[in-house]
Amino acid sequence: MTKKIAIIGASGYTGAELIRLISSHPEMEITALAANSKAGLAMSTVFPFLRHLDLPTLVTWEQIDFSQIDLCFCALPHKTSQEVIPHIAQHTKVVDLSADFRLRDPAAYKEWYGNDHAAVELQKSAVYGLTEFYRDEIKAASLVAGTGCNAATGQFTLRPLIGAGVIDLDNIILDMKCAVSGAGRSLKENLLHAELSEGYNAYAVGGTHRHMGEFEQEFSAIAGKPVTVQFTPHLIPANRGILSTCYVRGESGEILQAFYDAYANEPFVKVLPFGEMPSTHDVRGSNFVHIGVKDDRIEGRSTIVTVLDNLCKGSSGQALQNANLMLGIEETTGLMMAPLFP
Amino acid sequence: MTKKIAIIGASGYTGAELIRLISSHPEMEITALAANSKAGLAMSTVFPFLRHLDLPTLVTWEQIDFSQIDLCFCALPHKTSQEVIPHIAQHTKVVDLSADFRLRDPAAYKEWYGNDHAAVELQKSAVYGLTEFYRDEIKAASLVAGTGCNAATGQFTLRPLIGAGVIDLDNIILDMKCAVSGAGRSLKENLLHAELSEGYNAYAVGGTHRHMGEFEQEFSAIAGKPVTVQFTPHLIPANRGILSTCYVRGESGEILQAFYDAYANEPFVKVLPFGEMPSTHDVRGSNFVHIGVKDDRIEGRSTIVTVLDNLCKGSSGQALQNANLMLGIEETTGLMMAPLFP
Amino acid sequence: MTKKIAIIGASGYTGAELIRLISSHPEMEITALAANSKAGLAMSTVFPFLRHLDLPTLVTWEQIDFSQIDLCFCALPHKTSQEVIPHIAQHTKVVDLSADFRLRDPAAYKEWYGNDHAAVELQKSAVYGLTEFYRDEIKAASLVAGTGCNAATGQFTLRPLIGAGVIDLDNIILDMKCAVSGAGRSLKENLLHAELSEGYNAYAVGGTHRHMGEFEQEFSAIAGKPVTVQFTPHLIPANRGILSTCYVRGESGEILQAFYDAYANEPFVKVLPFGEMPSTHDVRGSNFVHIGVKDDRIEGRSTIVTVLDNLCKGSSGQALQNANLMLGIEETTGLMMAPLFP
Amino acid sequence: MTKKIAIIGASGYTGAELIRLISSHPEMEITALAANSKAGLAMSTVFPFLRHLDLPTLVTWEQIDFSQIDLCFCALPHKTSQEVIPHIAQHTKVVDLSADFRLRDPAAYKEWYGNDHAAVELQKSAVYGLTEFYRDEIKAASLVAGTGCNAATGQFTLRPLIGAGVIDLDNIILDMKCAVSGAGRSLKENLLHAELSEGYNAYAVGGTHRHMGEFEQEFSAIAGKPVTVQFTPHLIPANRGILSTCYVRGESGEILQAFYDAYANEPFVKVLPFGEMPSTHDVRGSNFVHIGVKDDRIEGRSTIVTVLDNLCKGSSGQALQNANLMLGIEETTGLMMAPLFP
Incomplete structure (x- = not known):
């Protein structure tokens, strides 16, 4: 039976991407769309590329009748999600795309986001939404916290390697190149075409990016001891895509094997033949992850390049993959x- | 029952777009892929974005066993199609994406393409592939000639207006802005990122573009007398999209009505509310056409803006739409x- | 002797372009920079690309001591200029880059801009700043009104043709393709990289763009009777450049001759050999205008393509060219x- | 007195950039332009953006009369330079922009380029052209070998740090993001707009890029022992710019001080305030280098970001800076x- 879906925060890019994906999903139906700042508008006004779809008019989230909703995607800004989700009816499952429920430790949350968490109890029930590594927990969850898009990319690279013990944990460098849609539909000078096109730059240099909190939580849990990486994201003049270049100490053969072991049966993660390197344009608009491995001129060191689409596999595609599991639908439905x- | 499909010319952009579309089509299966210059290669080598698919290795077209093929898409360069298609088995239906079978009059063909047509008899059986206007003929055809991408865009604008008699036929100006994928995967200096990005220009100025032949054939047939337009295409620094700005003498109200009449039941053609204008990014990657109409400051004149994706609705999407009809499949399958x- | 220069509105793109140009000008020195919203900031903070220059800190325009200023560029938004310029000391010459002093008729100003002009007396002394056509008046002026960037482009195309009487005045179509910096540093969704890149669209369709007011004022003055054109600007995913495609009734040979006659001695306007077409990337960052002419397939009709850089020749370069004349400096200084x- | 200049290899991007720069240089005059594959053509045909200049027609390099030439820029492909330069008259100074004379050790040359060097004797007289570090040698040289553009970027980052002994030499990672003009005007699929725009990727992964030879030669010479870095270049969808992100072990305060010490009097190198980061668009089209430093979340580690324009400071601007020195002209002439x- 078709599942009834609501999306809160439908006027941003991740909301729009959810609608794009669900519009081709055979077992889901969009029943309610909310965006408080644009309530009353037609979606075709907010996003004319959705003009061909017959979608509900935008309402405020308070106006949604959750009695009919099987699952609600919450694509609100950080700090807003934790205010809203406690008001959603208990029978409605929730996939949150914000950062609010990603960090299990309230102290870590406060360190990275600056405020006390407003829904600490709810946080305890949240499952971290990196599907390939939390599949069973997600199937049973009523609240799943989607990962950061950079955080997802770095974890597809490093989780199998930390888990297999094939790299030196004190020498991990993650250099990430992020397309601009990751910054959302925010009106900032540096996101203008005139300023971003033909220019690129590092930001949050020195380990200050908030997705560091996710890296440390997850990598330390796998390693059984604190693990920190040296991480710099860069803003690139492209619309979709994240490319992570990871520099490690470890044998490339063991690294490649660890990836084959981890991802052999994963429908969305493709490990490339040794030495072959992926490009962001090869995953654009899709839910796939491509990973390439190469040894370095310096013995005992390797380089791993990982790409995904930040809006799809890094956010809304991942969210749909999780929703499928939560609703008992085949995991890849609507995502191939x-x-x-x- | 699933239809077996071959694609000749699979190493170009229109071939790749066909594979992208058919990979999600529930009633088609790709059985053979040919590209003579790259025979023996895996598709994932030629187009790594198709890495996730289990596709046949590229062969030469002569190696295809057509006994099993229900329909063959021919995405070869102009002049090559007319050499190859006569060799395809008669029971196999053909959708040609080249220019070879678009012009019904061999003299017109020679005028625009410079050579005598090599398959004049076959040409007689070809149906012009603008689906919305040749639907019945296409259903019955064994050879359909896909339209030029500019030619499609201009016709979505002008056919209903010429047909309804609401514009002056001596004063039609078509100014077209074309994204670069329309030039194909050809290695030319002006198509390099360094030269196209941050630059744009007119080309084939003065009515010398070959798609003029299609305009004159089709518009004259509708009008019952010779019709020529003043047409300039421009190369724009974007990858997908055609935007046509058409300047006519005619009342905007009558023009809008003619569009509503023509396209009311068309699933892929959306006529916008009066005065609203479409953008190419609203149809990117899709089979949709968006049309906007506005009256001008000068009384009795109007401007019509039409957009589509040159690789999809302008080429491979149109081809698939036609193939659906030819194979008895619901027309919109795999295209929504x-x-x-x- | 070096001339002392002030720039009001230095935090926008045209202000920054003025600084770029003047930084290489041997006879000008920037003495004051104002931007009321950013007063107190260093220019290297507002525009890091100017980091290598030793520039005055931003002040409010009220803080400028005009006693030392020979010439002031006013790069303020429309409607603000007319409030500020009356307060500039009389001995200081002014080049205004806004729209405020372009239209000589206060009624026309009100028609296009919606408000009564706040400095009608000052308007009477303003000279329209299209250098190549108002050279003598500009030399003698104390207030020059820079043209609209689209307005400049269209006039380089049409003034010589209207003046020479070689085209039909009732059949002029101007289709313009404008890079995004023309919209300034304004924070709007459609100017974001994610929305403009890979998308383009028409705007102000139907003759509603304000630069129409300049076209009508200037073309009617030359023709000695009202002249209106059918004009559509388009937003193109590039940072600098305007390309105008003009469709006229007239013999291409006569048109080309009219251009040669008009521009033979102009250092910045290059008329291309017959049939050759310009590209925006060939004038980027420069003060040049390139013009190409071609006859059409339809007898008696011609197409003219004109390109310039909207920020330079279309705005700040033009302003500097005018300032040179007003200050008795050789016209091309700092602009070659x-x-x-x- | 004006110096007479020849450029061999004038039909590529670095040749064109030299012409752009020299056209504003008050003490140089272009006397001969050669490009054997395009001999006989006007430069305005090969590069229409140079249409406003009165330049010599292209000839073959064999046709140049060197008796009148003070200095010749050689912008030929790798391996061709070493064939041509021995034929240039001895009194003519030469700045070579290829890789042919960068590596002092013929064995290192063969390792990285695969062939025996064809002009080993001439190599002995060549000076490595990183102006800021070889100024005196360049003044006295008759042959200067321009550096690789990536090699220049990495050296502006690392030379002062290795020289000052403030970083661990076994833990240097250079992640570089390179705009596409660095690949020259070569016709390759991955350089097409359709394939590069909206896509980016790593290449030459694992220390296989030829500029590694320069790094090892120079860094080892400074350190007095072999130094190798882990280096990955990435192709970015932009036309000009290199951004290097360098990860080191060292105190950020000491690093910043080493930069201030090294570059305090350098007109083209700007060290940013602590924590401020540069963008490629801030140096586009210029001869400037911007460097930013930040400490990391992990104690004792730092990140350095360096940007320059690959075609200007990374190649043709550097070449002109060297030519100024070789000809006794003030070093910054024509480059500010x-x-x-x-």
Whole structure:
């Protein structure tokens, strides 16, 4: 039976991406769309690319009748999600795309986000939404916290390697190149076409990016001891994509084997033949992750390049993958579309 | 029952777009892929974005066993199609994406393409592939000639207006802005990122573009007398999209009505509310056409803006739409995916 | 002797472009920079690309001591200029880059901008700043009104043709393709990289763009009777450049001759050999205008393509060219730099 | 007195950039331009953006009369330079922009380029062209070997740090993001707009990029022992710029001080205030280098971000800076133009 879906925060890019994906999903139906700042508008006004769809008019989230909703995607800004989700009816499962429920430790949350968490009890029930590694917990969850898009990319690279014990944990460098949609539909000078196109730069240099909190939580849990990486994200003049270049100490053969072991049966993660390198345009608009491995001129060191689409596999595609599991739908449903190239 | 499909010319952009679309089509299966210059290669080598698919290795077209093929898409360069298609088995239906079978008059063909047509007899059986206007003929055809991408865009704008008699036929100006994938995967200096990005220009100025032949054939047939338009295409620094700005003498109200009449029941053509204007990014990666109409400051004149994705609705999406009809499949199957934005 | 220069509105793109140009000008020195919203900031904070220059800190325009200023560029938003310029000391010459002093008729100003002009007396002394056509008046002026960037482009195309009487005045179509910096540093969703890149669209369709007021004022004055054109601007995913495609009734030979006659001695306007077409990337960052002419397939009709850099020749370069004249400096000083390609 | 200049290899991007720069240089005059594959063509045909200049027609390099030439820039492909330069008259000074004379050790040359060097004797007289560090040698040289553009970027970052002994030499990671003009005007699929725009990727992963040879030669010489870095370049969808993110073990305060010490009097190198980060668009079209430093979350580690324009400071601007020195002209002449932004 078709599942009834609500999306709160439907006027941002991750909300729009959810609608794009669900519009081709055979077992889901969008029943309610909320965006408080644009309540009353048609979706075709907010996002004309959805003009061909017959979608509900935007309402405020308070206006949604959750009695009919099987699952609600919450694509609100950070700090707003934790205010709203406690008001959603208990029978409605929730996939949150914000950062609010990603960090299990309230102290870590406060360190990275600056405020006390407003829904500490609810946090305890949240499952971290990196599907390939939390599949069973997600199936049973009523609240799943989608990962950061950079955090997802770095984890697809490093989890299998930390888990297999094939790299030196004190020498991990993650250099990430992020397309601009990751910054959302925010009106900032540096996101203007005139300023971003033909320019690129590092930001949050020195380990100050909030997705560091996710890296440390997850990597330390796997390793059984504190693990910190040296991480710099860069803003790149492209619309979709994250490319992570990871520099490690470890044998490339063991690293490649660890990836094959981890991802052999994963429908969305493709490990490339040794030495072959992925490009962001090969996953654009899709739910796939491509990973390439190469040894370095310096013995005992390796480089791993990982790409995914930040809006899809890094956010809304991951959210749908989790929703499928939570609703008892086959995991890949609605997510096997090919990338768009060129 | 699933239909078996071959694609000749699979190493170009239109071939790749066909594979992208068919990979999500529930009633088609790709059985053979040919590209003579790259025979023996895996598709994932030629187009890594297709890495997740289990596709046949590239062969030469002569190696295809057509006994099993229900329909063959021919995405070869102009002049090559007319050499190859006569060799395809008669029971196999053919959708040609080249220019070879678009012009019904061999003299017109020679005028625009410079050579005598090599398959004049076959040409007689070809149906012009603008689905919305040749639907019945296409259902019955064994050879359909896909339209030029610019030619499609201009016709979505002008056919209903010429047909309804609401514009002056001596004063039609078509100014077209074309994204670069329309030029194919050809290695030319002006298509390099360094030269196209941050630059744009007119080309084939003065009515010398070959798609003029299609305009004159089709518009004259509708009008019952010779019709020529003043047409300039421009190369724009974007990958997908055609935007046509059409300047006519005619009342905007009558024009809008003619569009509503023509497209009321068309699943892929959306006529916008009066004065609203479409953008290419609203149809990217999709099979949709968006049309906007506005009256001008000068009385009795109007401007019509039409957008589509040159690789999809302008080429491979149109081809698949036609193939559906030829194979008795519901016309929209595999083509209702939402555009990719941003 | 070096002339002392002030710039009001230095935190926008045209202000920054003025600084770029003047920093290489041997006879000008920047003495004061104002931007009321950013007063107190260093220019290297507002525009880090100017980091290598030793520039005055931003102040409010009220803080400028005009006693030392020979010439002031006013790069303020429309409607603000007319409030500020009356307060500038009389001995200081002014080049205004806003729209405020372009239209000589206060009724026309009100029609296009919606408000009564706040400095009608000052307006009477303003000279329209299209250098190549108002050179003598500009030399003698104390207030010059820079043209709209689209308005400049269209006039380089049409003034010589209307003046020479070689085209039909009732059949002029101007289709313009404008890079995004023309919209300034304004925070709007459609100017975000994620929304503009890979998308383009028409705007102000139907003759509603304000630069129409300049076209009508200037073309009617030359023709000695009312002239209106059918004009549509389009937003293109590039940072600098305007390309105008103009469709006229007239013999291409006569048109080309009219251009040669008009521009033979102009250092910045290059008329291309017959049939050759310009690209925006060939004038980027420069003060040059390139014009190409071609006859059409339809007898008696021609197409003219004109390109310039909207921020330079279309705005700040033009302003500097005018300032040179007003200050008795050789007209081309500081403006002969080659375009930046690629 | 004006110096007479020849450029061999004038049909590529670095040749064109030399012409752009020299066209504003008050003490140089272009006397001969060679490009054997395009001999006989006007430069305005090969590069229409140079249309406003009165330049010599292209000839073959064999046709140049060197008796009148003070200095010749050689912008030929690798391996061709070493064939051509021995034929240039001895009184003509030469700045070579290829890789042919960068590596002092013929064995290192063969390791990285695969062939025996064809002009080993001439190599002995060549000076490595990183102006800021070889100034005196360059003044006295008759042959200067321009550096690789990546090699220059990495050295502006690392030379002062290795020299000052403030970083661990066994833990240096250089992650570089390179705009596409660095690949030259070569016709390759991955350089097409349709494939590069909206996509980015690592290449030459694992220390296989040829600029590694320069790093090892120079860093080892400074350190007095072999130094190797872990280096990955990435192709970014932009036209000009290199951004290097360098991860080191060292105290950020000491690092910043080493930069201040090294670059305090350098006109083209700007060290940013602690924690401030540069963007490629802030140096586009200019000869400037911007460097930013930040400490990391992990104690004792730092990140350094360096940007320059690959075609200008990374190649043709550097070449002109060297030519100035070789000809007794003030070093910064013709090179102080501001960047182009936006």
